Amino acid sequence: LWRWHEAGGHTDAAAAADLKSRADFAAPKFVLVQGDFFGIQEFIFASGGQTRKQAAKLLRGRSLQVSLFTEAAALRILDGLGLPSTSQVINAAGKFLIVAPNTPEVKAELARIQAELASWFERHAFGMAGIGIAWEEAACNDFLRRHGERNEDTPFSRLLVRLHHSLERAKYQRFDLASRGGQVFDAQFPHGPCLWNGRLPADRVDEEQKLPQLYAAVQSGIW
Numbered sequence: 001l002w003r004w005h006e007a008g009g010h011t012d013a014a015a016a017a018d019l020k021s022r023a024d025f026a027a028p029k030f031v032l033v034q035g036d037f038f039g040i041q042e043f044i045f046a047s048g049g050q051t052r053k054q055a056a057k058l059l060r061g062r063s064l065q066v067s068l069f070t071e072a073a074a075l076r077i078l079d080g081l082g083l084p085s086t087s088q089v090i091n092a093a094g095k096f097l098i099v100a101p102n103t104p105e106v107k108a109e110l111a112r113i114q115a116e117l118a119s120w121f122e123r124h125a126f127g128m129a130g131i132g133i134a135w136e137e138a139a140c141n142d143f144l145r146r147h148g149e150r151n152e153d154t155p156f157s158r159l160l161v162r163l164h165h166s167l168e169r170a171k172y173q174r175f176d177l178a179s180r181g182g183q184v185f186d187a188q189f190p191h192g193p194c195l196w197n198g199r200l201p202a203d204r205v206d207e208e209q210k211l212p213q214l215y216a217a218v219q220s221g222i223w
Contacts, residue, residue, distance in 0.1 A: 037094035
């Protein structure tokens, strides 16, 4: 709240009086930032030729990886916006929610971080998973609950619906195909697909994978 007042120069006695009397509660002073791990089900339950051997360990490891990814993304946003950890109000199940000041600098930094996260997941996960972020402006009135108001009718509930819609748009626009001419990835599979993932390119040939290949070569007279 103070960051918004300071950025706009609303720090005099008149601004304090408006804040006290709630005369300025309709002004969009905040930005709610929501992050979501896209493709969480496919990421955790991805299957490959060898996944049955270590199914329990893979599920636990991938669940931990989702938590680490979302935590790192949330910390990156907090660090980029110069916000304390208390600005993060939710971080669970691959989602997080951050309250930030509504300033042009904050929105510009969010756009940079959004592009940075998208680029990282494109390089390392070929876009099959990723963390998307979206934000919506909010006013003090959006955090008020009037007497007798049902949960689904509160301004905050309607704000979360708008935020969810923004996140859905971000989910389906994450590849930015219009600026790429339709091409997104250039994947090479010199070692075939990963035995544990089933879709990503393998970075080496596993020893167990070499045996049937060697046997087939012997049978065919190649080796």
